[in-house]
Amino acid sequence: MDLVYLKQEAARLFPLAAAHALAHGPEGNRPLESLNSLCREHFEALGFRCMADCLDAVVPRVRGRLTLEAWSSAELTVSPWTFRVECRAFWLGSTQVHLTVRHDGPLPGITETGYRSIFAPVGMFADGTTPEGFIRGMFPQTAQMSLF
Structure with missing residues (x-):
């Protein structure tokens, strides 16, 4: 797993996690669970100090408008x-x-x-x-x- 691939996965999973949370509530959010799992599993190999630093680096960003999808x-x-x-x-x-x-x-x-x-x-x-x-x-x- 490299950082480019993880960012691509985060760009795919994060909007799905937002859509799931809005439609079904916070429980059983498989896209969010998958993204958290990927960061937890690979943060050290990718050079991050902790899972939170990894997540911060890969979650998609949007400037100029407020959204839950990034x-x-x-x-x-x-x-x-x-x-x-x-x-x-x-x-x-x-x-x-x-x-x-x-x-x-x-x-x-x-x-x-x-x-x-x-x-x-x-x-x-x-x-x-x-x-x-x-x-x-x-x-x-x-x-x-x-x-x-």
Whole structure:
């Protein structure tokens, strides 16, 4: 097993794992179990310190939009604020979606430090709520939000 092959497998398995979790819940997620197993089995041979480092290196990435089918990041604007959001489904092999919100200062009612970490069960997105919609829900309904 080489890193190129493992990345190809991760690109195939990760979206399947997201689809399974949304349709059937977190239990019995064979695509996620397969990806975790591959990383656990091969991390040392591929030069990683641990399974989590291997997973971090192979999970597909998307920039510019938030999705559960890859680890994604986007810049969002809610006037007058612009902030950065990262979305990582199955963070460290869990059934949680880890969302981070970063801003160069406080976001009233969201974070006073400019950083907020949120863990949400993947199942909360099963009703069609998107990661962007989840973040949008953190702000007053009168705010306008757009994805750059």
